[in-house]
Amino acid sequence: MTAPKLVLHPQACDAAPTYDAIVLALRDLGTIGTRFALDGNTHFQTGPDFLDGIGFLGCAPSIQLDPPAQHAEPAARAGRFCHIQVQAPTERPRLRCKSGQGPRCRRCRSDIPPDLIQAPDADIACPDCGHPASLAGLNWRQSGGYARVFLDIWGIHAGEAVPSDRLLDRLGHLARSDRSSGDGPWQFFYIED
Numbered sequence: 785m786t787a788p789k790l791v792l793h794p795q796a797c798d799a800a801p802t803y804d805a806i807v808l809a810l811r812d813l814g815t816i817g818t819r820f821a822l823d824g825n826t827h828f829q830t831g832p833d834f835l836d837g838i839g840f841l842g843c844a845p846s847i848q849l850d851p852p853a854q855h856a857e858p859a860a861r862a863g864r865f866c867h868i869q870v871q872a873p874t875e876r877p878r879l880r881c882k883s884g885q886g887p888r889c890r891r892c893r894s895d896i897p898p899d900l901i902q903a904p905d906a907d908i909a910c911p912d913c914g915h916p917a918s919l920a921g922l923n924w925r926q927s928g929g930y931a932r933v934f935l936d937i938w939g940i941h942a943g944e945a946v947p948s949d950r951l952l953d954r955l956g957h958l959a960r961s962d963r964s965s966g967d968g969p970w971q972f973f974y975i976e977d
């Protein structure tokens with residue numbers, strides 16, 4: 785089963801703030817609340833200040849912030865209410881993207897064919913203009929990302945909400961696990977996975 789998600793991640797694909805640092809920041813901001821388990825993973829209900837971190841666009845009439853009284857587990861799995869999952873840093877960056885909507889060249893805007901995306905370590909040369917880019921440096925058009933850390937906000941459809949500057953700013957100042965300086969800016973995309 786898939787669920788709609790708004791996914792935040794560091795722009796730099798080697799950036800890896802620790803799981804604990806991310807959770808602490810989200811707690812501090814009031815973005816996350818009670819912890820619960822779903823399919824063996826830790827998730828969090830929305831916190832008291834969730835709406836300071838995530839801004840809904842338009843009227844967004846159907847946004848459910850709390851789990852239903854009954855059948856909460858299938859509802860969580862389908863993303864029928866908002867909850868948050870921090871994915872711990874992986875050793876290497878991972879690619880997550882919407883199938884059928886590949887990235888574009890940042891220079892000439894040509895679509896990058898899927899077979900060029902198979903070797904994530906090498907720079908990818910745009911087939912049209914030859915402009916080289918890393919996987920993380922392509923224009924994913926908010927439909928994918930390449931990172932070691934992902935922060936999934938379940939229950940948000942594409943374009944329905946965006947992270948606030950306050951949240952992005954806080955995440956951007958998290959220290960790396962292996963350095964003392966901040967990890968740099970975060971960005972986001974929408975996916976159903």
Ligand SMILES: [Zn+2]
Binds near residue numbers: 890891912
């Ligand atoms: Zn190009």
